[in-house]
Amino acid sequence: MRSAISTYRLALVGFGSVGRGFAEILSLHHQRFVDRYGADVRIVAACTRRWCVYEPNGVDAATLLRAAATNTVGELPGACAWSADQMIASADADVLVEASPTDMTTGEPATTHIREAIARGMHVITANKGPIALHFAELRRLAEERGVMLGFEATVMSGTPALRLGWSNLAGCEIQEVRGIVNGTTNFILTRMERGMDYASALAEAQRLGYAEADPTGDVEGHDAAGKAAILANVLMDARLTPADVEREGITGITRDMVAAAAAAGERWKLIARVWRDGPTVRAAVHPMRLMVEHPLAGVDGATNALMISTDLLGNVTIIGPGAGGVATGFAILSDLLALHRVRG
Amino acid sequence: MRSAISTYRLALVGFGSVGRGFAEILSLHHQRFVDRYGADVRIVAACTRRWCVYEPNGVDAATLLRAAATNTVGELPGACAWSADQMIASADADVLVEASPTDMTTGEPATTHIREAIARGMHVITANKGPIALHFAELRRLAEERGVMLGFEATVMSGTPALRLGWSNLAGCEIQEVRGIVNGTTNFILTRMERGMDYASALAEAQRLGYAEADPTGDVEGHDAAGKAAILANVLMDARLTPADVEREGITGITRDMVAAAAAAGERWKLIARVWRDGPTVRAAVHPMRLMVEHPLAGVDGATNALMISTDLLGNVTIIGPGAGGVATGFAILSDLLALHRVRG
Numbered sequence: 273m274r275s276a277i278s279t280y281r282l283a284l285v286g287f288g289s290v291g292r293g294f295a296e297i298l299s300l301h302h303q304r305f306v307d308r309y310g311a312d313v314r315i316v317a318a319c320t321r322r323w324c325v326y327e328p329n330g331v332d333a334a335t336l337l338r339a340a341a342t343n344t345v346g347e348l349p350g351a352c353a354w355s356a357d358q359m360i361a362s363a364d365a366d367v368l369v370e371a372s373p374t375d376m377t378t379g380e381p382a383t384t385h386i387r388e389a390i391a392r393g394m395h396v397i398t399a400n401k402g403p404i405a406l407h408f409a410e411l412r413r414l415a416e417e418r419g420v421m422l423g424f425e426a427t428v429m430s431g432t433p434a435l436r437l438g439w440s441n442l443a444g445c446e447i448q449e450v451r452g453i454v455n456g457t458t459n460f461i462l463t464r465m466e467r468g469m470d471y472a473s474a475l476a477e478a479q480r481l482g483y484a485e486a487d488p489t490g491d492v493e494g495h496d497a498a499g500k501a502a503i504l505a506n507v508l509m510d511a512r513l514t515p516a517d518v519e520r521e522g523i524t525g526i527t528r529d530m531v532a533a534a535a536a537a538g539e540r541w542k543l544i545a546r547v548w549r550d551g552p553t554v555r556a557a558v559h560p561m562r563l564m565v566e567h568p569l570a571g572v573d574g575a576t577n578a579l580m581i582s583t584d585l586l587g588n589v590t591i592i593g594p595g596a597g598g599v600a601t602g603f604a605i606l607s608d609l610l611a612l613h614r615v616r617g
Numbered sequence: 618m619r620s621a622i623s624t625y626r627l628a629l630v631g632f633g634s635v636g637r638g639f640a641e642i643l644s645l646h647h648q649r650f651v652d653r654y655g656a657d658v659r660i661v662a663a664c665t666r667r668w669c670v671y672e673p674n675g676v677d678a679a680t681l682l683r684a685a686a687t688n689t690v691g692e693l694p695g696a697c698a699w700s701a702d703q704m705i706a707s708a709d710a711d712v713l714v715e716a717s718p719t720d721m722t723t724g725e726p727a728t729t730h731i732r733e734a735i736a737r738g739m740h741v742i743t744a745n746k747g748p749i750a751l752h753f754a755e756l757r758r759l760a761e762e763r764g765v766m767l768g769f770e771a772t773v774m775s776g777t778p779a780l781r782l783g784w785s786n787l788a789g790c791e792i793q794e795v796r797g798i799v800n801g802t803t804n805f806i807l808t809r810m811e812r813g814m815d816y817a818s819a820l821a822e823a824q825r826l827g828y829a830e831a832d833p834t835g836d837v838e839g840h841d842a843a844g845k846a847a848i849l850a851n852v853l854m855d856a857r858l859t860p861a862d863v864e865r866e867g868i869t870g871i872t873r874d875m876v877a878a879a880a881a882a883g884e885r886w887k888l889i890a891r892v893w894r895d896g897p898t899v900r901a902a903v904h905p906m907r908l909m910v911e912h913p914l915a916g917v918d919g920a921t922n923a924l925m926i927s928t929d930l931l932g933n934v935t936i937i938g939p940g941a942g943g944v945a946t947g948f949a950i951l952s953d954l955l956a957l958h959r960v961r962g
Contacts, residue, residue, distance in 0.1 A: 297789075297930060301789075301930075304789075304791075308788075309789075431931045432931065432934055433782065433786035433787065433934075436786050437778065437782070437786070437936075441778035441781050441782070441786070442778065442952075443653075443654065443952070443955050443959075444642075444649075444650065444654075444948065444951045444952055444955050445948065446649075566916065566918070568916065568937055570916075571911065571915075571916050573911070585642060585646075585776070585944055585945070585947075585948045585951075586777065586938060586944075586945050586948050587938070587939050587945070588937075588938065589777055589778075589936065589937070589938040589939075590935075590936070590937040591782075591934065591937075592913055592933075592934070592935040592937075593931060593932070593933065593934040593935065594931060594932050594934075599930055599931075600932070602930075603789065603790065603930045603931050606789045607786065607788070607789055610788050610789050614785075614788075614960070615959070615960060
């Protein structure tokens with residue numbers, strides 16, 4: 273029913289799991305987005321710390337994926353020596369996709385990339401959690417002033433539209449509290465412990481399956497969940513929290529006996545990120561909690577994530593979906609882009 | 618951050634539970650929508666089969682609620698003898714809110730109201746399921762041709778943004794299957810039967826609590842769920858089904874013994890509306906099904922509703938929330954209006 277096609281020229285910073293997942297979606301389904309929505313989505317530039325490529329007409333996504341996998345991006349037409357900053361300054365692109373590794377303490381270099389792109393009038397979609405956990409209010413203001421979009425759906429629950437559910441679909445409601453399982457690694461470990469494993473064995477299995485890193489601290493001590501709690505507070509409750517403001521307790525103190533005792537009482541341990549209003553202020557915390565098995569979050573197993581949003585007009589609304597994965601997080605980038613397209617296409 | 622205020626002038630057809638719930642939201646929170654979103658939402662006209670009122674500057678929502686409750690709308694300033702058709706033709710309004718009683722066989726008179734309003738260039742928000750279950754493709758085309766919005770979030774799961782999740786937030790994905798608990802009455806009865814009641818006693822309790830009507834056929838025989846299955850097929854999978862195309866089986870054949878047998882096997886009976894692709898066609902069915910207790914839909918109790926959407930890019934995404942209630946359904950109308958405001962405000 274649409275006749276005009278809008279072209280989106282994307283510059284990617286970072287080409288890890290998320291960037292590759294997004295490129296995979298484009299390599300398989302580019303034509304779907306043209307045909308259904310009139311959106312011609314092209315990667316015109318991509319930079320990592322090891323390589324950069326720029327093709328004003330668009331880099332073929334499948335070619336880029338193959339070259340990245342074989343460490344031969346330098347041999348592609350358009351390979352260049354730009355840094356990410358140079359790419360943002362020089363590439364003819366209208367959307368920055370910031371998917372470089374997250375630094376939850378400084379938010380850099382992603383935050384600088386985003387500020388630069390906004391200043392140049394580019395829309396920004398970030399999969400990087402740091403800038404939203406640390407600098408959301410500033411970045412939102414900059415984007416509004418410049419009249420560009422700031423997309424961040426990827427930063428919590430991967431492509432599951434949990435943030436958009438809160439800030440867009442539930443607009444009109446007062447959000448009073450948000451509780452969620454936002455870290456798949458710890459949820460996987462706790463689920464395994466319910467089947468009788470001790471903590472160390474469950475962690476080792478998570479590491480073997482690639483769910484946990486060699487140094488699991490960021491997950492098991494609750495740092496990742498605390499960063500996401502700050503994002504939830506900032507995006508859904510207009511707070512100005514940073515990860516350091518979030519009360520935090522991980523799952524390393526949970527023993528097999530504690531898990532068994534909870535089960536005997538009809539309860540389950542879950543690592544819950546919680547954000548709530550306390551008078552005029554917004555507070556956030558990450559703690560292991562015992563939930564009755566009937567609780568909507570109690571049944572969320574393994575690497576699945578979930579968010580329950582409590583509102584004044586609608587009561588509780590819960591969304592459950594994948595919390596990680598390259599294609600699932602790549603979809604978050606696509607969904608921000610299609611949201612931009614609906615408004616501006 | 619917004620300076621301009623957009624005014625929305627609404628004409629309501631029907632003032633039952635949904636219309637009253639919406640008016641209640643406006644009576645309590647009108648200023649919230651002005652302050653936060655720059656949306657000044659006013660009811661300028663409202664008609665039922667018994668009364669009509671038209672105030673070009675807006676009827677005070679609290680006044681209207683009181684007058685409707687005391688059968689004194691005829692004494693309000695602006696009371697008039699218009700029919701709904703006359704109101705649509707004559708009132709200076711830019712949004713029709715169609716909330717008259719649903720007729721799932723003909724979709725009338727709501728469909729005629731909607732066609733008329735679109736022809737006059739009004740946006741339309743319908744809480745009435747009939748037009749979307751029976752005539753969605755036509756009405757969507759008419760609205761697109763006329764450049765107006767057709768909102769229908771209220772027709773499935775009340776204000777829980779289940780339809781918007783599918784057609785908007787998950788845009789970009791191919792939706793392969795949708796399964797849901799979309800009728801709160803039957804879910805309440807089945808939940809009660811799990812606690813040992815027989816069907817007749819559980820139905821009687823649902824009737825006593827106002828969850829089931831005196832003639833419960835529409836709910837317990839699956840007609841309401843079949844209408845919603847047709848809506849899901851039409852809205853989320855671009856089908857052209859009517860409720861009559863939906864395979865249908867209600868819960869009247871479920872006995873206490875069957876419920877107990879399921880429980881003994883770690884399963885629960887749920888009335889599931891299911892829509893799926895079968896080659897090039899879309900099929901829909903409503904059947905009682907036994908779900909393992911681990912299934913995300915199995916834990917959905919009482920009058921709560923849920924929808925699980927299966928996609929190619931994101932796997933399964935489930936949303937759980939209220940499925941009925943005046944304020945919850947009134948919120949659906951508000952959410953359609955705020956979505957319109959985001960795009961056109």
